[in-house]
Amino acid sequence: MPKNVRTASFNGAAAPQKVFESMTDGTFNVGCTGLGWYTNGKGQKVRTTLWRHAQAGNWKGVCERLTTL
Known part of the structure; x- marks a missing residue:
């Protein structure tokens, strides 16, 4: 699992499980940079x-x- 989703980049440690899983899926599809910047x-x-x-x-x-x- 990408470290940035769990830590400060997307506040993953505080996210409800379903949100966390959705963010993880998005990260695998477009990467942390793709989710966080445009x-x-x-x-x-x-x-x-x-x-x-x-x-x-x-x-x-x-x-x-x-x-x-």
Whole structure:
């Protein structure tokens, strides 16, 4: 399992089990960088909404975002 999902990068240690499993699946599909960063229209690397929800402990927001990706 990718270490970043469990630790500070996605606050995985605090996530409910189902959210954790979904994040792990996403990580295997697009990688930690793909889940946590994107390039905006100005060419700048910025944090994803998914990452911001995870940092805030907004697990409902994480789930909603995962289902819209």
